[in-house]
Amino acid sequence: MTDRQLMTGNAAAAWGARLARVDYIPAFPITPQTEIIETLAAWIDAKEMPGRLVTMESEHSMVTAAGAAAATGVRVFTATSSQGLLHAMEMLYTVAGWRVPFVMTNVSRGLASPITLEPDHNDIMAARDSGALQIHCATCQEVLDTLLIAYKLAEHPAVRLPVIVNLDGFYLSFTREAVELPDEQAAAQFVGDYDPGANALRASQPVSQAVAVLGSGLYSYFRYEMHLAAQHALAVYDETSDAFAKVFGRRHAAVESYRMDDADYAFVMIGSFATKAKSAVDRLRANGVAIGLVRPRLVRPFPVAALREALGGLKGVAVIDQNLSNGFGGILHGELAAALHGFAPSPPVIASFVAGLGGRDITLEEFLGIADVVRQSADTGVTPPGRLLYSDQELREVRKLQAVAAVERDELGAGP
Amino acid sequence: MFRIRFHGRGGQGIKTAGRVLGRAFFLSGFEVQDAPRYGAERRGAPMFAYVRADEVPIHERGLIQEPDLVVVADDTLVGVPAAGVLSGLDQDTVLLINTTESADIWRHRLNATGQVLVRRPETATDTEDRQYEAMACCGAAARICGVIDRKTVEAAVRTELADYPEREVGRNLDAALAAFDATSAHQGIVRSKDVLASAPGQPPTWVDLPLDRADVAAPAIHVPLTSVLVRTGLWRTMRPVIDRERCRKCWWVCSTFCPDGAIAVNATHEPVIDYDHCKGCMICVAQCPPHAIEAIPERSADRQGEGE
Numbered sequence: 001m002t003d004r005q006l007m008t009g010n011a012a013a014a015w016g017a018r019l020a021r022v023d024y025i026p027a028f029p030i031t032p033q034t035e036i037i038e039t040l041a042a043w044i045d046a047k048e049m050p051g052r053l054v055t056m057e058s059e060h061s062m063v064t065a066a067g068a069a070a071a072t073g074v075r076v077f078t079a080t081s082s083q084g085l086l087h088a089m090e091m092l093y094t095v096a097g098w099r100v101p102f103v104m105t106n107v108s109r110g111l112a113s114p115i116t117l118e119p120d121h122n123d124i125m126a127a128r129d130s131g132a133l134q135i136h137c138a139t140c141q142e143v144l145d146t147l148l149i150a151y152k153l154a155e156h157p158a159v160r161l162p163v164i165v166n167l168d169g170f171y172l173s174f175t176r177e178a179v180e181l182p183d184e185q186a187a188a189q190f191v192g193d194y195d196p197g198a199n200a201l202r203a204s205q206p207v208s209q210a211v212a213v214l215g216s217g218l219y220s221y222f223r224y225e226m227h228l229a230a231q232h233a234l235a236v237y238d239e240t241s242d243a244f245a246k247v248f249g250r251r252h253a254a255v256e257s258y259r260m261d262d263a264d265y266a267f268v269m270i271g272s273f274a275t276k277a278k279s280a281v282d283r284l285r286a287n288g289v290a291i292g293l294v295r296p297r298l299v300r301p302f303p304v305a306a307l308r309e310a311l312g313g314l315k316g317v318a319v320i321d322q323n324l325s326n327g328f329g330g331i332l333h334g335e336l337a338a339a340l341h342g343f344a345p346s347p348p349v350i351a352s353f354v355a356g357l358g359g360r361d362i363t364l365e366e367f368l369g370i371a372d373v374v375r376q377s378a379d380t381g382v383t384p385p386g387r388l389l390y391s392d393q394e395l396r397e398v399r400k401l402q403a404v405a406a407v408e409r410d411e412l413g414a415g416p
Numbered sequence: 417m418f419r420i421r422f423h424g425r426g427g428q429g430i431k432t433a434g435r436v437l438g439r440a441f442f443l444s445g446f447e448v449q450d451a452p453r454y455g456a457e458r459r460g461a462p463m464f465a466y467v468r469a470d471e472v473p474i475h476e477r478g479l480i481q482e483p484d485l486v487v488v489a490d491d492t493l494v495g496v497p498a499a500g501v502l503s504g505l506d507q508d509t510v511l512l513i514n515t516t517e518s519a520d521i522w523r524h525r526l527n528a529t530g531q532v533l534v535r536r537p538e539t540a541t542d543t544e545d546r547q548y549e550a551m552a553c554c555g556a557a558a559r560i561c562g563v564i565d566r567k568t569v570e571a572a573v574r575t576e577l578a579d580y581p582e583r584e585v586g587r588n589l590d591a592a593l594a595a596f597d598a599t600s601a602h603q604g605i606v607r608s609k610d611v612l613a614s615a616p617g618q619p620p621t622w623v624d625l626p627l628d629r630a631d632v633a634a635p636a637i638h639v640p641l642t643s644v645l646v647r648t649g650l651w652r653t654m655r656p657v658i659d660r661e662r663c664r665k666c667w668w669v670c671s672t673f674c675p676d677g678a679i680a681v682n683a684t685h686e687p688v689i690d691y692d693h694c695k696g697c698m699i700c701v702a703q704c705p706p707h708a709i710e711a712i713p714e715r716s717a718d719r720q721g722e723g724e
Contacts, residue, residue, distance in 0.1 A: 006450075176435070176451065272477055279476050
């Protein structure tokens, strides 16, 4: 009998950690993630789950503790968001280099300034070169399932890297959906015991993890080995998600394709708003437009072969980035274009749209508008310039506030 | 799909009401998505919760642009633009307002083209105790959707309030079920819509953002005047009222402790509260040495013209 429950993405993340039987959780609160560690703390306090949760004085210390604990051979979980992830960044790069496995959830939230609580992917995108792998979820069910898969991936002897499981703030973190709760024994059996191998740091047997290497080929060796391990993680991910599908009946491929059979066009996006793209695809398909959705779940490692397979031969692709690399544009667009360039049946039009910054909605009408732009571009063969989804109404609102601000400055005598 | 929005203020139980309705749909065999939506969590601030329910998996996500039912647990929010109560209302939307005024008044006031239903608050007394109003709205909402039975409403309340003492669960149940029963005449007036049936709205009118000068485009707030223009007093649920007989005109305690600078002292040493900007934190009430400041629920204060 299946146990289907209504739960938020945050609760699903906590359940994932619980079912993976984590030993140690260094924690530091930040909206919209805090509910995850609160849930785990309550369970541990009520002796509903074993393990130890320690509140740290910052995310920087939290990730240090996560790496150090993983080096002793215990299974570690932690969670953060936004500025917290940035604060931890120095140590995230460092502990990834130790080649110790742990899983961290990041609940995506836009970065300051201006400060916001609402989601976009600039926080998690900032971590993409850290050495930590990253998997992006679109539903609460995926959050739970991905946590279990992530431990197997991180702990695989040929990978041994931290894995970040990303979920969007608000749209997953505080949103309840039906989630099938895996059987405790089945989950434990699937994840298995962590065999730490050489990761057995003890007080009596000191290990220096962060060695200095100067003036030789050593630095390149160590960093490139991380790259090779991350690339190898693609094959390990496929094996692991296949094994998961066999046990639990849910398939979480490295790249999800939705209604892509016979498609001429595709939306490409990551995260929870991709489900909105599915609504738009259904609508467009009903009107005879041959369009689908391609959603990479893995962003590191980047599933290049699977993306070529899914997008090769199409007439046009619309990449919707919920992030913005200032002075460049959408990050996913750049990475996808690099992956497809020079590959024989590369789509002639790969258009870039930046949207959903700081939690801004992307409406059905906007998805339909994007599909129109891509179809016209495919007809003319001219790729459109990158576009921020921003309405005249939104600009009017900004202009109104700026007019008020100008009057204020005048009245204060502080400005021109 | 049913698309439902609940509007109220932080602290009125709107999140819980949304979850009870979501749970009731879930227990009735529907796929469900429910979520609260608020900014910085703050008692008294406008917030909303939404529920989607369908017989097939739900792909839509986030804000509900075209609601089938809008429930307003606190009618003072209708006039607050930032609350977005009226967003996306059309002739197919049912509007359920918790109010002492008639449906006709609201229909005319809002120029509403869809059905307007009013629910009279149970607590017409001078108590601030409005905590069961959201639950009552939830019971009424369940009834007018027409696909949830009474026993399921009860099960949903019990499940969502499982951590509460039985007495509290009982009061919530009473509120939800009484409203469920009282709304029988309107059973099923809210219709589930096929997701592909409705026509999409206007195509987007995207603009290219112009490059503005950095001093214009930096997110700075010019504090003194912006703060004057934004009427943060609308967040208040309790109003501090100064008893002029008791006030010793000490001239400094309440005005100094007020974290919002909303209490000034006039030329005759009397403290004057700026109700446009008092958020109702009640720190002045706690600090006043002769206890000359009383906390009065906003609604009854309005009726009695307190502090004006």
